Amino acid sequence: MGKGKTRTSRGNRGFTLFELMVVILLLGFVFFLTLPNFREILEPRDAKRAVLQFAGSLKYAQSQAATTKQRHRLNVNLNENTFWISLEGEKNSFVPDPSPMGKPGYLPSGVIFLDLVYPERDKVRDGAGYVEFSPTGWAEECAIHLRRGEQEVFTVFIHPLGGKVEVVAGYADRWAG
Secondary structure, eight states: OOOTOOHHHHHHHGOOHHHHHHHHHHHHHHHHHHHHOOOOHHOOOOOOOOHHHHHHHHHHHHHHHHHHSOEEEEEETTTTTEEEEEEEEEOOOEEOOOSSGGGGGETTEEEEEEEEEEESSSSSSSSSEEEETTTSOOOOEEEEEEEEETTTTEHHHHHHTTTEEEESSSOOOTTTT
């Protein structure tokens, strides 16, 4: 090799700063477009999934009441769209369940509680309500309505015998009359 000549090869040239910035910008744009899809994986936005998770909390409260032989409640705050499990403490008071289920759970964005309907009490449309589960397996009969947007509505029925939980599409009220 002679003096003053540098050895370059087109294949080993590398990328310029401009080319790297364009690639990073394109990757950022693709990530930005797919971000809502990742969000749905991380936090459920699907109304059916939210209703089924809520129904799972009801089943948990029922099974804990039967297992521990203590009354349990699934509490619902309609204003904040939260729910949590509590258990009977001293003097007929209820305290949060010490498990993670005792902490408030939130419905996903866009899914709200409409009301709680009891055959023996007034309908709860505002504030707080609860469904009680006895140590013998009985549950307070109730229907809980949830909605996503204007179109998707679900009814969760809690049957008294055994605390069976039933989920149906639409706004159903078995005690209207």
